[in-house]
Amino acid sequence: QQKVQQSPESLSVPEGGMASLNCTSSDRNFQYFWWYRQHSGEGPKALMSIFSDGDKKEGRFTAHLNKASLHVSLHIRDSQPSDSALYFCAASEHGYAQGLTFGLGTRVSVFP
Amino acid sequence: EAAVTQSPRNKVTVTGGNVTLSCRQTNSHNYMYWYRQDTGHGLRLIHYSYGAGNLQIGDVPDGYKATRTTQEDFFLLLELASPSQTSLYFCASSDAGGSDTGQLYFGEGSKLTVL
Numbered sequence: 560q561q562k563v564q565q566s567p568e569s570l571s572v573p574e575g576g577m578a579s580l581n582c583t584s585s586d587r588n589f590q591y592f593w594w595y596r597q598h599s600g601e602g603p604k605a606l607m608s609i610f611s612d613g614d615k616k617e618g619r620f621t622a623h624l625n626k627a628s629l630h631v632s633l634h635i636r637d638s639q640p641s642d643s644a645l646y647f648c649a650a651s652e653h654g655y656a657q658g659l660t661f662g663l664g665t666r667v668s669v670f671p
Numbered sequence: 672e673a674a675v676t677q678s679p680r681n682k683v684t685v686t687g688g689n690v691t692l693s694c695r696q697t698n699s700h701n702y703m704y705w706y707r708q709d710t711g712h713g714l715r716l717i718h719y720s721y722g723a724g725n726l727q728i729g730d731v732p733d734g735y736k737a738t739r740t741t742q743e744d745f746f747l748l749l750e751l752a753s754p755s756q757t758s759l760y761f762c763a764s765s766d767a768g769g770s771d772t773g774q775l776y777f778g779e780g781s782k783l784t785v786l
Contacts, residue, residue, distance in 0.1 A: 602777030656765035661714040
């Protein structure tokens, strides 16, 4: 069973709209979460981390973590064509990179 | 920003062939990793290292060897390549401490096809 589950598998969003991505861990030890973004033909790049309950905002991106339910979401406000990419959620026990487990990803397409 | 360079970017080999994928990072990071990316499986960790001469087994190590010769260089070796190893391989690095602990810096990827 996948320890980090993401939904939806894919998402189409109009330019200027809001994209909402979800991630849940089935392992109660996973308390530290990351969001990574991968554009076609490139390696993944870290978007943001979230380690505490509540919201964390970086520009147009807001992550929300609920540790009780091990659920983290990512919201992209005012979506741009450059946001079209594969988004990975990753989780670990201790916040260190060597323990990261990745989900299967959500593919976001932003259309004009 | 951290720089991780992989070579070759594309490689085609035959079943039973020998393949070496190379990775160099120029940011003095302690940790280096090899992942494979496959549709339906996401990113899976093959091997990682926390310094020259060190090797740690990841989640999908079977059929792969790795060697860390210097702090900068990490190699992935496939000595008897099989079609199941056709994949997109990523090298990554991370620091052991500091404000970005936990952040992976990925290379551009190496696409391997085993015929």
